[in-house]
Amino acid sequence: MQQAASAFQTQGDKLQQAIALSNLSLIYQQLGQWEKATQAIAFSLNLLGYPAEKRAEGAEEAEEAEGAGEEREPAESQQSTTNYQLPTTNYQLPAQNLKILAQTLEIQADLQLKLGQAAPALETWQQAASIYDRLDDKVAIARTLINQSLARQSLGFYRQALATLEQVSQTLEQQPDSLLKAIALRNLGDVLQLVGNLEQSMKVLQQSLDLAKRLKSPSEISAALLSLGNTERAWGNRVQMRQNMVNEDIYPSLRCNIGQLNEKLSQNAAISHYQRAERYYQAAAIASPLPASRIQAKVNQINILLELQQRAQIHKIWTNLQPELTNLSPSHATIFAQINLAQSLGCLKHATVNNALTWKEIAQIFATAIQQARSIGDVRSQAYALGALGGLYLESQDLPEDAQTLHKSSLQYAQELTTQALTLAQAIQANDIVYLWQWQSGYLLKLQGDLKGAIASYTEAVNTLQSLRSDLVALNPDIQFSFRNSVEPVYRQLVDLLLRSESGSWESGVGSRNSASRTTQIQQQNLQQARNAIEALQLTELENFFREACLQAKPRQIDEVVDKTDPTAAVVYPIILPDRLEVIVKLPNQTELRHYTTYRSRQEIEDSIEKLQLFLVEPDRINDIKELSQQVYDWLIQPFVTEFDRQKIKTLVFVLDGSLRNIPMAVLYDKQQKQYLIEKYAIALAPGLQLVDPQPLQRQRLKVLIAGISKERQIAGRNFSPLENVLLELQQIQNKVPNSEELLNQAFTKQNIQSQIDAAEFSVVHIATHGEFSSNAEETFILAWEQLIKVKDFDKLLQLSSQRQPKAIELLVLSACQTAAGDRQAALGLAGIAVRAGARSTLATLWSVDDRSTAELMTHFYQELENATVTKAEALRRAQLTLLKNYEIPYFWAAYVLVGNWL
Numbered sequence: 001m002q003q004a005a006s007a008f009q010t011q012g013d014k015l016q017q018a019i020a021l022s023n024l025s026l027i028y029q030q031l032g033q034w035e036k037a038t039q040a041i042a043f044s045l046n047l048l049g050y051p052a053e054k055r056a057e058g059a060e061e062a063e064e065a066e067g068a069g070e071e072r073e074p075a076e077s078q079q080s081t082t083n084y085q086l087p088t089t090n091y092q093l094p095a096q097n098l099k100i101l102a103q104t105l106e107i108q109a110d111l112q113l114k115l116g117q118a119a120p121a122l123e124t125w126q127q128a129a130s131i132y133d134r135l136d137d138k139v140a141i142a143r144t145l146i147n148q149s150l151a152r153q154s155l156g157f158y159r160q161a162l163a164t165l166e167q168v169s170q171t172l173e174q175q176p177d178s179l180l181k182a183i184a185l186r187n188l189g190d191v192l193q194l195v196g197n198l199e200q201s202m203k204v205l206q207q208s209l210d211l212a213k214r215l216k217s218p219s220e221i222s223a224a225l226l227s228l229g230n231t232e233r234a235w236g237n238r239v240q241m242r243q244n245m246v247n248e249d250i251y252p253s254l255r256c257n258i259g260q261l262n263e264k265l266s267q268n269a270a271i272s273h274y275q276r277a278e279r280y281y282q283a284a285a286i287a288s289p290l291p292a293s294r295i296q297a298k299v300n301q302i303n304i305l306l307e308l309q310q311r312a313q314i315h316k317i318w319t320n321l322q323p324e325l326t327n328l329s330p331s332h333a334t335i336f337a338q339i340n341l342a343q344s345l346g347c348l349k350h351a352t353v354n355n356a357l358t359w360k361e362i363a364q365i366f367a368t369a370i371q372q373a374r375s376i377g378d379v380r381s382q383a384y385a386l387g388a389l390g391g392l393y394l395e396s397q398d399l400p401e402d403a404q405t406l407h408k409s410s411l412q413y414a415q416e417l418t419t420q421a422l423t424l425a426q427a428i429q430a431n432d433i434v435y436l437w438q439w440q441s442g443y444l445l446k447l448q449g450d451l452k453g454a455i456a457s458y459t460e461a462v463n464t465l466q467s468l469r470s471d472l473v474a475l476n477p478d479i480q481f482s483f484r485n486s487v488e489p490v491y492r493q494l495v496d497l498l499l500r501s502e503s504g505s506w507e508s509g510v511g512s513r514n515s516a517s518r519t520t521q522i523q524q525q526n527l528q529q530a531r532n533a534i535e536a537l538q539l540t541e542l543e544n545f546f547r548e549a550c551l552q553a554k555p556r557q558i559d560e561v562v563d564k565t566d567p568t569a570a571v572v573y574p575i576i577l578p579d580r581l582e583v584i585v586k587l588p589n590q591t592e593l594r595h596y597t598t599y600r601s602r603q604e605i606e607d608s609i610e611k612l613q614l615f616l617v618e619p620d621r622i623n624d625i626k627e628l629s630q631q632v633y634d635w636l637i638q639p640f641v642t643e644f645d646r647q648k649i650k651t652l653v654f655v656l657d658g659s660l661r662n663i664p665m666a667v668l669y670d671k672q673q674k675q676y677l678i679e680k681y682a683i684a685l686a687p688g689l690q691l692v693d694p695q696p697l698q699r700q701r702l703k704v705l706i707a708g709i710s711k712e713r714q715i716a717g718r719n720f721s722p723l724e725n726v727l728l729e730l731q732q733i734q735n736k737v738p739n740s741e742e743l744l745n746q747a748f749t750k751q752n753i754q755s756q757i758d759a760a761e762f763s764v765v766h767i768a769t770h771g772e773f774s775s776n777a778e779e780t781f782i783l784a785w786e787q788l789i790k791v792k793d794f795d796k797l798l799q800l801s802s803q804r805q806p807k808a809i810e811l812l813v814l815s816a817c818q819t820a821a822g823d824r825q826a827a828l829g830l831a832g833i834a835v836r837a838g839a840r841s842t843l844a845t846l847w848s849v850d851d852r853s854t855a856e857l858m859t860h861f862y863q864e865l866e867n868a869t870v871t872k873a874e875a876l877r878r879a880q881l882t883l884l885k886n887y888e889i890p891y892f893w894a895a896y897v898l899v900g901n902w903l
Contacts (some may be wrong), residue, residue: 229280236273390417661827684902771817773829780829
């Protein structure tokens with residue numbers, strides 16, 4: 001090919017010379033000779049009249065967008081206009097020449113992506129698409145849009161990638177079977193998996209696999225099998241994370257969380273997903289004709305075997321994999337495959353110290369990845385591999401074996417590598433890597449006893465995460481990302497440091513634990529920062545739940561509401577840490593926060609809460625409920641009772657952490673006074689420290705939209721039992737609030753709700769139907785007559801007409817809903833609905849109380865709401881107390897919680 005290019009140069013045939021150079025670039029890419037491949041494609045483009053200045057300008061713009069974390073306009077909106085102007089001298093190029101230019105740009109973009117240059121690759125594919133648009137080549141446009149989606153995924157713009165791929169798939173749907181269609185479906189399935197829609201991902205990926213089999217394409221069959229394995233693995237991770245507590249002692253480079261499958265709750269569900277994933281990976285490796293994809297499949301298989309604790313098989317695969325790795329040409333994908341492999345082997349070594357693999361062998365894989373990343377100029381991969389190698393030194397004290405490093409401690413060497421990695425990541429503004437090494441640096445400083453330096457590094461990591469916000473789903477797209485392992489521990493480890501006693505022992509309060517509880521001396525600045533960090537985590541949790549930014553309105557700080565609007569309210573803020581429970585309290589018109597520590601392990605706290613949650617739905621466990629809820633009362637409330645009384649507090653607003661969200665605070669029991677908490681205080685929950693425009697309910701203009709399902713329904717493969725008392729509940733609400741509209745059974749559809757809200761300004765929307773709150777947005781829903789209305793649709797469901805001024809629903813009531821069984825974070829779904837609906841307040845049930853008591857409570861609640869001097873929280877309290885007189889058992893009266901504005 002070099003000879004052909006030289007021959008065409010001699011002949012003065014620039015077009016054929018450019019084609020030869022493009023093909024030569026492809027050959028160099030296959031050989032892993034990246035510098036020569038780059039030079040060849042650049043020369044080809046120059047011969048075609050595409051100046052280097054234009055390429056540099058486009059790359060620079062794309063890099064600026066990447067560094068700023070901005071989302072650019074979706075590709076589908078760009079490809080319809082020709083935004084690339086050819087140089088004036090070549091503007092009248094024949095169509096054939098234009099097509100060659102576009103094809104050459106595609107080769108360059110593919111090369112850029114392989115070298116880890118996603119932003120320039122996106123820009124180059126956009127230029128190619130604009131030329132194909134001018135040529136009206138729809139197939140080529142579809143191809144470049146698919147490739148643009150790959151670049152967008154690498155940049156973290158998943159929503160844009162999803163929109164693009166959905167458009168391409170619709171375009172190709174009516175066309176004959178082709179590899180392009182199979183590739184489009186596979187990429188669509190990959191993005192669906194990354195945004196959390198696993199069921200749809202499996203469906204689309206299976207279509208891609210079936211199509212690839214019909215076309216008899218081994219490479220595409222292998223790719224589809226690999227993607228199916230990734231989705232099954234994500235499903236297993238979801239099940240596992242629901243059941244397990246977050247591992248707060250984790251650090252970023254290895255993030256080993258293996259061997260923690262919860263044996264008590266649906267263990268088989270997670271295992272079955274992992275087993276299917278392992279079979280897909282094995283099949284993908286067998287089917288692949290390409291070494292790189294075969295290695296990727298085997299690396300993923302090793303990782304899933306770790307989850308399944310089948311360690312003997314890992315050594316066999318690793319032994320066969322070593323020769324293949326040696327002969328592999330370096331690229332961004334293959335370098336990250338090696339990084340993933342080294343991390344998996346590190347986790348294996350961590351779990352089984354006496355296996356044959358040495359830390360030095362694992363470190364050598366990282367070292368090879370670093371060297372290869374340098375050789376192709378892949379700074380991103382280099383930054384990640386350096387930091388990961390630094391983390392490896394935390395696992396072994398004897399890793400440095402050469403004379404040059406013998407005098408250094410492992411911690412020092414780990415710190416040096418982490419600093420190098422951080423410097424590189426900051427230089428390319430790769431914030432998704434920057435925060436990891438800021439976190440690791442803080443972790444290393446903590447181990448060395450530098451509290452001040454550790455807090456500073458952790459604070460920087462949290463600030464970097466805040467800059468990423470809704471793009472958190474895209475963190476480290478080259479590795480398996482888990483929010484609970486990759487983000488949550490950063491916030492919690494910072495809070496742990498901030499709330500350590502300044503007079504106590506460094507080691508997590510050891511030495512003070514003989515006294516089970518105490519008031520510790522923590523600086524007010526630290527208390528405020530700790531509270532703000534957990535607040536940021538809770539908002540980030542919701543954004544991860546939705547895979548997008550979810551709080552668009554301008555909220556007010558909850559402290560401001562307590563100080564200026566309701567000085568009889570106090571805010572209680574419990575934080576569950578590995579070795580203790582911290583409670584921070586905000587009292588009205590007091591700048592200093594109160595603070596109390598109870599030394600109990602997270603496991604003990606979570607177990608007590610889990611037992612209480614189970615007992616609450618069993619009517620015959622009242623004594624057990626009192627015993628456990630009294631324990632929680634002593635942790636959260638007892639230390640502050642005297643101050644509450646002195647301040648004449650009437651309402652307690654809880655910003656709850658972890659599984660505390662799954663139990664109603666109303667049921668906390670004061671054994672001395674023989675009172676439930678609801679008997680003394682009105683109670684509300686806040687999803688965070690901010691409320692959406694809180695203001696009292698306008699009682700004189702109360703207008704209610706009531707909707708419900710009383711009959712048995714079978715929807716989406718699930719059977720929903722009849723709710724016989726819904727008829728009574730809705731009838732009694734109508735009796736109390738004559739100014740109401742009803743949608744019952746067949747009339748209760750998504751469209752009818754939207755039409756009613758669009759036609760009239762309802763202050764209250766009351767929905768009595770089956771529903772479920774889950775830590776997964778796709779499984780958080782309410783039942784309408786013909787469909788499940790998912791939480792992501794709630795903003796549209798309750799959205800007022802755009803012709804009128806936007807106005808929030810004052811109160812959303814959801815009765816007969818429940819939290820998903822076996823899901824430690826199920827109440828995250830309730831917070832999600834409360835935020836997504838845009839209502840100022842949401843009244844919901846934590847379990848389905850299928851009894852006349854629900855109708856009775858709602859009757860009293862609406863009766864109390866007519867009193868303008870009574871807050872919503874107090875109205876609910878009075879209604880619950882009425883039930884408490886008639887039903888001593890908490891099952892009947894404790895399920896109801898008010899989220900949001902309590903005024």
